[in-house]
Amino acid sequence: MGSIWGAGSGAVSTFFVISGYAITVKSLSLLRQRNYEDLYNGLCSSLFRRGFRLFLPVVLLAIPTFFVVCMVDMEDGFLMPFEVKSTWTGQMSHFINSTDHHINPFSYRSDMVDNRYAYVPTSWTIPMEYYGSIVCYILTMVVARVELYRIRNLIVGGMCLYALHQGSWWTSNFLFGMWMADHILEQKTRNNDGHKGSKGSNKFFTLMYALLFVFGIYLAGMPPEILAFEFPSQPKIGYMWLYKLIPPDYLFRIPEPARWWWYWSGNLTFLGISKIPQLQSIFNTKFCQWLGKISFALYLVHAMIISILSRPLQGFVKTMTEHKGIVCLFEFTVMTPIVVVLAGVVERYIDQPSVRFAKWLEQQAFRPQSGNPPIELSQYLLAEQDTGRTGYTND
Secondary structure, three states, X not given: OXXXXXXXXXXXXXXXXXXXXXXXXXXXXXXXXOOHXXXXXXXXXXXXXXXXXXXXXXXXXXXXXXXXXXHOOOOOOOOOHHHOXXXXXXHHHHHHHHHHHHOXXXXXXXXXXXXXXXXXXXXXXXXXXXXXXXXXXXXXXXXXXXXXXXXXXXXXXXXXXXXXXXOOHHHHHHHHHHHHHHHHHXXXXXXXXXXXXXXXXXXXXXXXXXXXXXXXXXHHOOOOOOOOOOOXXXXXXXXXXXXXXXXXXXXXXXXXXXXXXXXXXXXXXXXXXXXXXXXXXXXXXXXXXXXXXXXXXXXXHHHHHHHHHHHHHHHHHOOOOOOHHHHHHHHHHHHHHHHHHHHHHHHHHHHHHHHHHHXXXXXXXXXXXXXXXXXXXXXXXXXXXXXXXXXXXXX
């Protein structure tokens, strides 16, 4: 049940692995074709647009949140008491300063507290997403002229492990996604060349990857050994044996012990899906592709909706029953459609225009000194929405 109701931390790692795969697979394909000119142009484009792609939707979403904070009593909401100011000018000053701190690309922030952005609480991962993306782009340039797959495999895999050793689990997740992208491309090349395993070995590996996938889902539901305000600490049924297997700090400097297993949850979940066609067919359905399309917006808005609606919904249900399961089910039933609808609105009117704005800005910056006339911004912002986009792209 924990893997269904409490798997957010594992989902973050899975998201990072998918992002690492998505932003490098095209570049690695060009590398294999020795198409260095297109590889260089693609990396320049991605580096230019990445910051706008990640931070602009967050800031745009924070603006209406700022007005909600000013007009609505946020007691027990998603803001800390010290983040709620008594005047509009005080709240505006806090909004500007916290936004400036959040989008700062020149600082290395490595935890949820320092990355916290009060107006979009879930965006604490966005600086990590940006940092992991930059590392992947730079490492792609480093290995661009390394033609032997086994050498690239060693370099990327080594950097992945070293990042984990230093406690930069998010960078390691990104690099694992990059490593998997090159591995999958290599596997396709070998299959096209006729190097396929026997039916028996294929069945064995399919079973092995299925078990790894199930284990990854199981790890996603792992709770911290000690929860906040849990006095005394209660045993975590089904997970106690895993706490004993967390490596010492001198090997892997991850500040949150449970994060070690959440990290592996993301890697193993992605690995299992990438190796089992039956699982891939599920995620390639129209419904899952649509969820992927709104996933970024869904991630940004869900915590705010829960924080705003959870307290009044619980108060309403508890007038009839105190059963925790019924209360939780009622909250889930009411809030899920609200979150999904709002995510669709944010994806269409904030996320997609942000992508098009970044592309327009790139066109202006990369335009030759004498050549094509300037491209009007309205041509991008009012462009037809890309229905094939899944949320995990090379933007």
